[in-house]
Amino acid sequence: MTTIGINTLVYMNELQSGTPQSAILPTIAGHGVTLAEVRREYIADDAEFDAIAAAAREHGLELFYSVPESITIDGAAHPGFAGFLDEARRMGVRNVKFNQGDVKDVDASVIAGLDAEAAARGVSLTIENDQTPENGTLACTTASLAHIEQVGGKIGYTFDLGNWFWRGEDPDEAFGRLRERITVFHLKNVNGAANREELSTTMLQDGVIDWRAMLPQLGPDVPVFLEFPIEADRVAEQVAELRAVVDAR
Structure with missing residues (x-):
């Protein structure tokens, strides 16, 4: 069964x-989800790693970790x-997500x-398609995943549904071509908007992407994370929108 998560974004x-992410985790757990994804760019000090770990344990959350860095640079590991990874282990993290870098080469x-x-x-x-030309096009993402598979690598793929628009790509085409490689889904x-400067995220029910048709096509072991800014008083509504589709599978 698909597991729902919330990214601290x-x-x-x-x-x-x-507000530290350790203080946000109890709120995330209060929405009845069991997965949370924390973001490295919002960890302000060393003590926060242990605070995040403690909050996750206390509230029964399994952690994912978003690191906004390239997994490889100039042909070598970052x-x-x-x-x-040591930070991830310290927090008790399950999965660490990176940008693609030059992993395809x-x-x-x-x-x-x-x-x-x-x-x-x-x-x-996992590696992700982000909003940059270096790490976010369908061509580079396809090449990265194909190379990892070719050499027998175990690195998975976080499919970010909305990011394709920032690269002028078709999310439906991307989903169709990459669906079988998805191990984490960012919703x-x-x-x-046709103008990149006018693009913005919306509430799930208000945008142009038919995400409801995509989720039933994912493997049942692929977690789905809400990953866009939401006003605090609307988070429960958005969780319910997602849960309705997941529960109908």
Whole structure:
């Protein structure tokens, strides 16, 4: 059965006002979900790693970790890769997500090394299509995933539904071509504006993407995370929108 999660980006207003993610996790758990994804860019100090771990344990949350860095740079692992994984292990994280970097071009031994580092810390890895030309096009994402598969790598794929619009790509085409490789799904909807500067996320029921038709096509072990800013008093509504589709599978 599909598991629902909430990325702390949902509480963007709170993050921007300085609320630590450890203080947001109890609120996330209060929506009846069991998965939360924390974001490295909003971890303000070293003590927060332990605070996040404690809050997740107390409230029965399994953690995912979003690291806004390239998994590989200039043909090698990101210089901070091992340190990022150590942070994940410290928090008790299940999965760590990175940008693609140049992983489509690296030697097989580099990917094997990434997998080994992750296995040593008990975490899985994914790469994501973001909103940049370097890491967000269908062409580069397809090439990255094909190369990982070709060399026998274990790195999974976080499919971000809304990000395709920021690259001028068709999310339906991307989903059709990449569906079988998806291991984590980031759900957002968008207004569909033709001008990139006018693009914005919307409430799930208000955007132009038919996400309801996509979710039943995912494997039952693929978690689905809400991952867009929502006013605090509308989060429960958005969880309910998602849960209605998941429960109908």
